[in-house]
Amino acid sequence: MSDRQKGVLAALEMKWPRSNTRFYVRHIIANLQKQHKGPLNGKHVWKAANCSNHRDFMEAMEELKTYNPEAYIYMTKVPLKQWAAHVFDANVKSEHTTNNITECFNGWVNKYRGHPALTLLENTRRKLM
Template identity: 40%
Template sequence: MDEIKENPRAWKWLSDIDSKHWSRHKFSTNAKTDLVVNNISESYNAWILEAREEPMCTMMEHNRTKLMESISIKRDGAERDTWVIPPNYKKRLELEKKFASIFKVVCAGRGIWQVTCKDSQYVVDLDSRKCGYYKWDVTGVPCCHAIAAIHQFKHKPEDYISPYFTREKNIAAYEGMIMPIPDKTQWLKTDFHEVDPPLYHAQPGRLRKKRVKAQREPHVPERASKKASIRCSNYHTYGHNVKGCGLPIRPDWEARKGAKFTRHVSTSISRWISAKAANKSNSSRIKE
């Protein structure tokens, strides 16, 4: 944060956004995640990419079919799984266990513990599943302070992980299903007037297919459609042309520019004289 404060504009831009959207210490404890990225939306956007250019009804039917198939596959996979805790959360728990042995733990009673390490000291409440470090509250996975207290209490850390990360909850998440829909020839006929689609007005310019990038979003050369790089003809370096070159213009390049301008002027004058003569010749023929 101190590095961000050194840039006043960046700090003002960040301060205008509610800290619960970007600071982990203000995250809600309901979601049980500490991620601050939008990978889920980006993955879903790439997943439906082929349907984005289809008409509205066709696009909705395309996405509905894909979701119906995906949920069915996830449901079958969840029922076949044998793990008690998801493997990725199991790894996080094992990583926290490695740091739990360095803490000094003292019980205050009724499931409340004091966990100390050097100058740091936190309060752990095993009954409420809370820690003063706040990591356990946000992620749902016991932190190293909580694990130190759990070990002292002769319990297993796996029993204190959030129930959201159990096999039963994973199966329950995919219990619902999206029902298949027959085609429009089998739809129920009604006496209401048919709803016409809105009038289409072609907008000027080429249709935009790429998403609008956010302000100050970094440029990724690997994703750029045009791979060719600009080469400066002044000192033959890449990334800019001669107009954007910060180095002094070479003497031979100045001579080349002058010669090019002279050739351009002389060519233009010669064309003008030839056109003048041709017009004069055509005029004389018409008079005859």
């Protein structure tokens, strides 16, 4: 999972070129809201992101297009394989599971980020035990 930081994406592509990468939909929506104001943009994007098949996804995207054409164009430029559940690999757990686990871990480890690496690892080990 990534918040679309260019350095992280480049490093992943270089070190693990066949890995699956996903973007946090929450971060995509935040960037979308900065450029295209509208209270329901997020609602439409979440609906599209969570669709399990192409037909429902296209319906949700049409709703977004009707509501805010500029937001629709913005979302079409974000690669589907990185945010739309209907195109995720079948052998990868659902986006919700992966995203929730990642968000929980990031929330917990955040207080240790400034510590030396061994302290971070020890605290992670203790938490997992």
